[in-house]
Amino acid sequence: MVTGRAIKHRDSALWLAAMVHRISGLALALFLPLHFLTLGLAIEGEARLESFLRWSDQPLVKAAEIGLVFLFTLHLLGGLRVLVIENFEWRDGQKQLATLAAALSAIVAFAFLVRVF
Amino acid sequence: MNVRLYLWQRATAAVMAPLVLVHIAVIFYATRQGMSAADILSRTRDSFAWAAFYGLFVLAVSIHAAIGVRNILIEWTPLPERRVDACIVFFGLVLAVLGFRAVAAVVLW
Amino acid sequence: MTTELSVSLWRGAQNGRYETYRVPQRSSQTVLDVVTFVQRHIDPTLSYRFACRVGVCGSCAMTVNGKPRWTCRTHVAKVAGRGKLEIGPLENLPVIKDLATDMQPFFEKWQRAKGAFAPTQTRNDPIAQIKPDTPSRKAADAAIECINCGVCYAACDTVRWNADYLGPAALTRAWTLLNDERDGGNIARLQAIAGTGGCHACHSHQSCQELCPQALNPTVAIAALKRRTAAAYLKGEIKV
Numbered sequence: 437m438v439t440g441r442a443i444k445h446r447d448s449a450l451w452l453a454a455m456v457h458r459i460s461g462l463a464l465a466l467f468l469p470l471h472f473l474t475l476g477l478a479i480e481g482e483a484r485l486e487s488f489l490r491w492s493d494q495p496l497v498k499a500a501e502i503g504l505v506f507l508f509t510l511h512l513l514g515g516l517r518v519l520v521i522e523n524f525e526w527r528d529g530q531k532q533l534a535t536l537a538a539a540l541s542a543i544v545a546f547a548f549l550v551r552v553f
Numbered sequence: 554m555n556v557r558l559y560l561w562q563r564a565t566a567a568v569m570a571p572l573v574l575v576h577i578a579v580i581f582y583a584t585r586q587g588m589s590a591a592d593i594l595s596r597t598r599d600s601f602a603w604a605a606f607y608g609l610f611v612l613a614v615s616i617h618a619a620i621g622v623r624n625i626l627i628e629w630t631p632l633p634e635r636r637v638d639a640c641i642v643f644f645g646l647v648l649a650v651l652g653f654r655a656v657a658a659v660v661l662w
Numbered sequence: 663m664t665t666e667l668s669v670s671l672w673r674g675a676q677n678g679r680y681e682t683y684r685v686p687q688r689s690s691q692t693v694l695d696v697v698t699f700v701q702r703h704i705d706p707t708l709s710y711r712f713a714c715r716v717g718v719c720g721s722c723a724m725t726v727n728g729k730p731r732w733t734c735r736t737h738v739a740k741v742a743g744r745g746k747l748e749i750g751p752l753e754n755l756p757v758i759k760d761l762a763t764d765m766q767p768f769f770e771k772w773q774r775a776k777g778a779f780a781p782t783q784t785r786n787d788p789i790a791q792i793k794p795d796t797p798s799r800k801a802a803d804a805a806i807e808c809i810n811c812g813v814c815y816a817a818c819d820t821v822r823w824n825a826d827y828l829g830p831a832a833l834t835r836a837w838t839l840l841n842d843e844r845d846g847g848n849i850a851r852l853q854a855i856a857g858t859g860g861c862h863a864c865h866s867h868q869s870c871q872e873l874c875p876q877a878l879n880p881t882v883a884i885a886a887l888k889r890r891t892a893a894a895y896l897k898g899e900i901k902v
Contacts, residue, residue, distance in 0.1 A: 450868045451819075458865075462625060465618040468648055475655035478594060479662050486590035505580065512573050515566050521866050522563070522885045530868075548581065556895045557902045559862035559888065624865075628823035634858070 453534040457514030460507040467504060506545035513537035554627075558620050565617040572610045597659040604660045611652030619645030664688070667742055669696055671708065672750040675757050680748065687745070693733035694722050697749060697761065710761035717875070720811025724761050725750040730816035732875045752816035768815050771828045776854045777835035780847025790844050802841035805834050805883050807876045814870035814880055826859025830870035830880030833861050837883035840890065852891050853900045861887040 477485045597603045619641045626637045665687045670680040683700050701708040712722040717735040724733050727741050727748050755763035814830040821829050836855050839845050855861050861884045870880040894900045
């Protein structure tokens with residue numbers, strides 16, 4: 437509207453949680469068709485799927501997969517935030533919980549990193 | 554967003570919460586074991602359980618993602634509501650078709 | 663020796679620019695004092711709104727360093743880092759001139775949300791006996807002190823992005839009326855807030871709750887509305 441500059445209250449952890457939830461959802465939604473097409477390679481035979489899996493062993497692809505696991509976990513926890521706000525009693529300390537959720541997602545993604553590399 | 558879309562969005566989210574946890578566990582297991590395509594397919598082939606699990610997942614995510622994207626299109630693009638509805642119905646169908654095809658690919662082929 | 667503040671004020675209407683003024687800093691100075699100083703001593707053409715000056719009317723709400731606040735209740739010492747202030751009109755509303763916005767859209771949405779009391783009795787009936795400690799009365803009381811200042815509306819990004827969205831204040835008022843035993847308009851009200859732009863458009867960013875000068879919590883009220891409308895819809899009491 438008027439200023440066109442960033443509104444400062446967007447520095448709240450809870451606003452950020454909502455935004456991360458949206459962006460991660462969008463990213464996952466865009467990724468999903470690719471994921472389905474990949475799995476669908478099995479129709480062309482086991483070898484075809486196998487060659488794709490080998491291709492995806494590359495470090496860059498693995499890094500992208502770690503990113504996806506991170507987004508996936510973030511989106512799940514962000515969704516739980518919404519479901520809790522909408523269905524349970526109000527709690528203070530939500531900011532801390534939101535930060536904890538982000539940390540948890542990072543841990544899950546890191547665990548995946550360790551297994552995959 | 555209205556009450557009907559809201560209910561579908563939240564309901565599919567609630568359905569998927571446990572499915573997501575299982576899926577993450579599956580991802581971890583498969584990568585840990587370094588499973589090949591043959592390993593994966595030998596477990597999914599002719600499995601009613603996997604077909605049901607991932608079939609449900611595909612159905613729920615097609616609805617959930619379509620409604621989520623709808624919110625983004627309405628709030629962040631100048632597209633009129635009718636155009637947005639057409640886009641997301643198409644998107645939901647694409648996800649459902651590709652998704653069920655993928656499930657069929659690993660269960661039936 | 664008085665220090666000086668560098669104060670940027672929005673001048674113009676929707677198209678305008680920030681102009682900078684130098685204002686002497688004084689102890690216990692509020693942002694409203696600063697704006698008043700500019701209008702009285704520097705530029706009499708500056709337009710702005712205020713009334714009570716003591717934090718009970720909500721008229722003086724403006725955007726101060728990026729956040730919507732009551733300027734009479736905002737101490738300069740708390741917000742003017744390095745002696746700089748940027749003051750603009752409230753966001754999400756049409757600008758009439760300088761720091762004054764047109765509140766009409768805000769109040770229209772109030773009406774659209776059926777934020778008006780629908781009486782069921784007349785003056786000839788005995789006064790209704792409302793117990794203050796019933797759950798519904800407590801819920802209404804917790805949300806009732808809204809004075810329509812517009813801060814939550816200006817803070818809300820969903821209002822910014824979704825022209826149909828009724829906004830936190832209108833929905834909170836609808837919530838108080840839903841909890842009012844004397845009110846007879848609940849089906850129409852639930853219907854009004856269950857469609858496009860209704861309570862379900864809220865994404866729980868919680869900027870409203872963070873910034874409300876009356877410490878109200880629209881996020882909680884709206885969450886409750888989501889549950890109520892969902893139940894009403896599933897029971898067939900309202901349609902979408």
